[in-house]
Amino acid sequence: MSLHIKRGEVFALIGPNGAGKTTLFNNVTGLFQPTAGRVVFDGRDITGSKPHQVARLGIARTFQNIRLFDYMTCLDNVRVGRHVRMHAKLWDSLFKLPRERREEEKVTDEAMELLRFVGIAKQANHYARNLPYGQQRRLEIARALATDPKLLLLDEPAAGFTPQEKVELMALVKKILTRGITVFLIEHDMKVVMGISERIVVLDHGEKIAEGPPDEVRKDVKVIEAYLGKSA
Amino acid sequence: MSLIDFLFYIICAAAVILLAAQAVINPTAFVQITVFGLADGAMYALVALGYTMVYGIIELINFAHGDVFTLGGYISAAILGFFAINEESFSVINLVAILLVFPVVMLIMGGINITIERIAYRPLRNAPRLAPLITAIGMSFVLEGIMFLWHGPASVHFPDILPHGLGYQTTIAGVFVTFKDGFVMATAIVLVTLLAIFINRTKLGKAMRATAQDRDAAQLMGIDINRTIAATFFIGALLAGAGGMIWGLYFNNLFYNLGFRTGLVAFTSAVFGGIGNIPGAAIGGVLIGLIAAYSDSYINSKWTEVVIFGILIGVLVFRPTGLLGMRVPEK
Amino acid sequence: MSEPTAVKRRSLMTRLHLRERMRDRDQAIYGILILGALVFPLATLFITGGSTAYIAQAAHAGTWVLLAIGLNVVVGFAGLLDLGYAAFFAIGAYTYALFASSQLGSSPLHHSFHFPFWLMLILGMIVAATFGALLGFPTLRLRGDYLAIVTLGFGEIVPVISYNLPDWTGGINAIGGIDKPWFPAWITGPWAGANSISIQQDSVCRNPFAQTQFIPCFSFGFDQVAYYVLIVILIFGAVILVTNLYRSRLGRAWMAIREDEVAAAAMGINTVTTKLLAFAIGASFSGFAGAYYGASFGLVSPDDFLFVVSITVLVMVVLGGMGNISGVIVGALVIYFILNTLLPSLASNAVSLANTLGLGSIVASNGTYPGLYNEVQYSQFLIFGLILVLIMLLRPQGLFPSRIREQELKHAAVQEEGSAVEEGVRV
Numbered sequence: 001m002s003l004h005i006k007r008g009e010v011f012a013l014i015g016p017n018g019a020g021k022t023t024l025f026n027n028v029t030g031l032f033q034p035t036a037g038r039v040v041f042d043g044r045d046i047t048g049s050k051p052h053q054v055a056r057l058g059i060a061r062t063f064q065n066i067r068l069f070d071y072m073t074c075l076d077n078v079r080v081g082r083h084v085r086m087h088a089k090l091w092d093s094l095f096k097l098p099r100e101r102r103e104e105e106k107v108t109d110e111a112m113e114l115l116r117f118v119g120i121a122k123q124a125n126h127y128a129r130n131l132p133y134g135q136q137r138r139l140e141i142a143r144a145l146a147t148d149p150k151l152l153l154l155d156e157p158a159a160g161f162t163p164q165e166k167v168e169l170m171a172l173v174k175k176i177l178t179r180g181i182t183v184f185l186i187e188h189d190m191k192v193v194m195g196i197s198e199r200i201v202v203l204d205h206g207e208k209i210a211e212g213p214p215d216e217v218r219k220d221v222k223v224i225e226a227y228l229g230k231s232a
Numbered sequence: 233m234s235l236i237d238f239l240f241y242i243i244c245a246a247a248v249i250l251l252a253a254q255a256v257i258n259p260t261a262f263v264q265i266t267v268f269g270l271a272d273g274a275m276y277a278l279v280a281l282g283y284t285m286v287y288g289i290i291e292l293i294n295f296a297h298g299d300v301f302t303l304g305g306y307i308s309a310a311i312l313g314f315f316a317i318n319e320e321s322f323s324v325i326n327l328v329a330i331l332l333v334f335p336v337v338m339l340i341m342g343g344i345n346i347t348i349e350r351i352a353y354r355p356l357r358n359a360p361r362l363a364p365l366i367t368a369i370g371m372s373f374v375l376e377g378i379m380f381l382w383h384g385p386a387s388v389h390f391p392d393i394l395p396h397g398l399g400y401q402t403t404i405a406g407v408f409v410t411f412k413d414g415f416v417m418a419t420a421i422v423l424v425t426l427l428a429i430f431i432n433r434t435k436l437g438k439a440m441r442a443t444a445q446d447r448d449a450a451q452l453m454g455i456d457i458n459r460t461i462a463a464t465f466f467i468g469a470l471l472a473g474a475g476g477m478i479w480g481l482y483f484n485n486l487f488y489n490l491g492f493r494t495g496l497v498a499f500t501s502a503v504f505g506g507i508g509n510i511p512g513a514a515i516g517g518v519l520i521g522l523i524a525a526y527s528d529s530y531i532n533s534k535w536t537e538v539v540i541f542g543i544l545i546g547v548l549v550f551r552p553t554g555l556l557g558m559r560v561p562e563k
Numbered sequence: 564m565s566e567p568t569a570v571k572r573r574s575l576m577t578r579l580h581l582r583e584r585m586r587d588r589d590q591a592i593y594g595i596l597i598l599g600a601l602v603f604p605l606a607t608l609f610i611t612g613g614s615t616a617y618i619a620q621a622a623h624a625g626t627w628v629l630l631a632i633g634l635n636v637v638v639g640f641a642g643l644l645d646l647g648y649a650a651f652f653a654i655g656a657y658t659y660a661l662f663a664s665s666q667l668g669s670s671p672l673h674h675s676f677h678f679p680f681w682l683m684l685i686l687g688m689i690v691a692a693t694f695g696a697l698l699g700f701p702t703l704r705l706r707g708d709y710l711a712i713v714t715l716g717f718g719e720i721v722p723v724i725s726y727n728l729p730d731w732t733g734g735i736n737a738i739g740g741i742d743k744p745w746f747p748a749w750i751t752g753p754w755a756g757a758n759s760i761s762i763q764q765d766s767v768c769r770n771p772f773a774q775t776q777f778i779p780c781f782s783f784g785f786d787q788v789a790y791y792v793l794i795v796i797l798i799f800g801a802v803i804l805v806t807n808l809y810r811s812r813l814g815r816a817w818m819a820i821r822e823d824e825v826a827a828a829a830m831g832i833n834t835v836t837t838k839l840l841a842f843a844i845g846a847s848f849s850g851f852a853g854a855y856y857g858a859s860f861g862l863v864s865p866d867d868f869l870f871v872v873s874i875t876v877l878v879m880v881v882l883g884g885m886g887n888i889s890g891v892i893v894g895a896l897v898i899y900f901i902l903n904t905l906l907p908s909l910a911s912n913a914v915s916l917a918n919t920l921g922l923g924s925i926v927a928s929n930g931t932y933p934g935l936y937n938e939v940q941y942s943q944f945l946i947f948g949l950i951l952v953l954i955m956l957l958r959p960q961g962l963f964p965s966r967i968r969e970q971e972l973k974h975a976a977v978q979e980e981g982s983a984v985e986e987g988v989r990v
Binding site for chain 3: 031056060063067069079080081084086088090093094096100103104143
């Protein structure tokens with residue numbers, strides 16, 4: 001099976017539970033080493049790279065079961081995301097050299113901008129843990145965006161959302177696109193998937209059974225059998 | 233990783249070859265040292281089991297465990313004082329006393345350890361991870377303090393009531409073996425076997441294994457977590473109490489901070505065998521006992537501690553999950 | 564500290580009042596500590612009529628404060644458990660003792676060194692950090708608890724090695740006659756005037772470049788006030804540096820790793836080097852404190868670096884409030900006070916109390932009863948243990964937790980209530 005994601009599109013991967021969607025994310029981001037196959041990003045083979053190297057190259061992700069830094073403020077969560085684009089060395093930090101101060105100021109402003117972008121600027125100094133569920137998902141997206149990704153991997157971003165929140169999420173993804181970021185998402189909610197993605201791949205038992213724009217996939221017999229048929 | 237594995241095997245092979253050379257040069261001495269090592273190792277194993285069980289279930293390095301072991305020795309010495317024991321030669325009363333005091337002291341230590349868990353660890357189950365570690369250190373001081381207050385800083389005589397003397401020792405092909413050596417090993421084997429049966433066959437044993445694997449899932453399956461954890465402390469203390477008494481019977485003296493060093497060595501044994509792994513702790517204890525004995529004789533007893541802890545570091549670097557390797561799930 | 568100006572410059576931060584809100588309590592603690600550090604020597608000099616015994620004690624306590632600040636970086640910030648911290652303290656102390664005494668002259672090397680304290684302070688730091696990195700490198704890839712065990716093993720090995728190599732370290736006889744810190748005579752300061760307030764002029768200081776030459780200097784000698792001033796300055800510097808780190812990119816990376824290592828890695832943090840840095844920086848503080856200890860005490864013995872020392876520092880950190888620098892300083896002072904003043908004086912206090920209460924009969928020993936003095940003396944362990952257990956039970960998050968820990972605890976409590984309610988409903 002092979003997947004190609006084009007720059008600037010919203011690409012969705014769907015499939016029944018256990019189809020191997022999150023495993024794919026973990027392989028791409030270097031959390032697990034793939035046993036076979038290759039991951040190529042921007043024309044560069046990144047198979048077997050460490051997670052922090054993948055992040056530096058411009059792939060950011062969110063987690064299916066939200067993994068925020070619970071006892072850090074929202075602002076600090078996002079600033080951790082900036083880490084990989086910062087240049088302050090140990091000495092700069094140790095002695096608070098002007099270079100470091102300027103960078104900290106800049107990063108704080110950027111982090112606040114991102115919090116505003118996802119709509120939780122008011123909660124900047126709350127602990128991530130104390131946010132309501134929907135805002136935690138947003139914060140995770142803000143944190144991922146802070147790494148300046150070229151490709152953003154969203155693992156079931158709409159899970160547990162109310163219909164209203166889903167609409168907001170779709171708007172947010174569209175906004176992310178306008179920043180020139182490619183979005184690759186795993187999602188169970190068909191309304192969200194059909195609503196925002198330009199191309200969909202359906203995965204079943206590790207095999208690709210369909211690929212194409214939402215309208216085509218929707219009509220695909222195999223897909224209806226394997227996936228939509230069952231859930232509908 | 234393969235290079236690290238290679239290095240590991242090289243080092244192990246070198247150690248084995250050096251020992252084998254010693255065994256060829258002087259087989260009698262080698263066997264003699266092995267006997268001492270096995271006896272020590274049996275006692276380390278009994279203490280190591282308690283560390284590994286508690287760590288396996290609540291990920292706590294129970295610093296007070298070594299002192300529970302020593303207190304077991306102190307209490308059994310005190311109870312033995314009530315019997316008209318005969319230290320000169322073995323008598324029926326000695327036998328009765330030993331048979332009676334063993335279960336009594338084990339139960340007492342079990343009770344004490346449950347109390348410690350109830351007071352010092354259970355209230356902190358949701359506290360930051362290091363809080364129970366500090367109370368464990370605190371309880372270690374408390375237990376040592378009690379023993380210090382009880383008998384002071386000097387070492388305490390433990391009645392020499394096992395069969396000993398000329399009639400109970402023999403030389404088999406030049407190797408000097410006493411009744412005590414056999415007794416220590418036999419008792420340890422019996423206790424470890426009983427523990428294995430308990431863990432594998434009983435419902436509570438299963439609950440303990442389930443809780444060690446995944447506390448939340450075990451709870452969802454209807455396992456009473458508090459009871460299971462208390463049971464773990466209880467059983468750990470049974471073994472430690474027996475270990476303390478055996479130590480006393482074997483060496484005939486105890487001191488208040490004996491548990492500190494013995495505890496560290498036993499803990500090392502537990503890590504050596506793969507912390508959380510019950511058979512691993514028993515085997516680790518015996519191996520550490522042997523290594524200590526060989527190091528005492530072939531290197532120098534003053535370097536034994538360096539050898540033991542050096543091996544500990546080496547094992548963790550080369551075989552992070554211990555020799556018997558059980559991967560403790562990330563929690 | 565220069566912090567207020569920094570805050571003013573950051574318009575956004577001022578608007579949020581974020582930092583201020585987080586730190587108001589801590590700033591009060593710092594204020595009290597600075598005031599105490601200034602008033603304490605004057606007050607004790609005045610009360611005791613010029614005796615510097617208390618000042619010496621306070622300077623000694625300062626060593627522990629330095630150790631606690633350093634261990635806090637490892638345990639509190641990065642969430643790594645280090646059970647062999649004393650080993651790095653030993654490495655720092657021996658580095659200074661060996662290269663600033665006649666010890667190496669009687670070693671197989673047959674050549675002694677007398678490098679100046681200020682150089683060795685830095686060198687002790689570097690050597691300890693190097694050992695920390697060497698030890699951490701193979702182990703930091705592993706789960707957190709293994710680090711604890713490896714450091715425990717290392718902490719056991721280091722003092723045994725120094726016992727066992729008497730040719731080099733003096734073994735059980737320790738290294739004595741260690742050089743005192745000094746300033747060359749041409750550096751003037753408050754100490755240089757007539758009737759100087761502290762340091763004595765001396766002529767036994769060696770030229771750092773030509774070791775056989777002696778140059779006139781101001782030596783610290785046994786002047787306790789000088790050591791006190793030195794340790795206060797060192798602590799002050801350490802607090803500023805560690806606070807800077809805490810509020811930097813690196814500090815956030817440490818916290819992120821402590822909270823969730825996987826997520827931290829996915830955010831582009833190289834977890835291995837970041838943890839290694841925490842470990843090495845922690846070790847360097849210990850080495851730094853070790854060099855100071857060697858100089859101020861003048862004697863370095865393996866007995867000073869046993870497992871108990873590592874445990875005591877850990878207790879100071881956890882009890883003071885992990886991750887919170889001001890809390891950790893208070894924790895260090897409290898534990899030091901308990902161990903070195905409260906407990907040792909307990910016995911004589913109990914005796915005099917019993918005498919004034921007319922309970923003279925329990926003071927004297929009779930039969931197996933060793934007498935009140937010995938009885939209380941013997942219960943020191945017990946009392947210390949009870950204090951530890953009690954404080955932890957009453958304040959599991961430490962005396963002055965960082966706000967983070969406080970929240971966590973409240974949260975845990977709420978969760979418990981929640982589940983209790985659920986159970987109630989189910990029943």
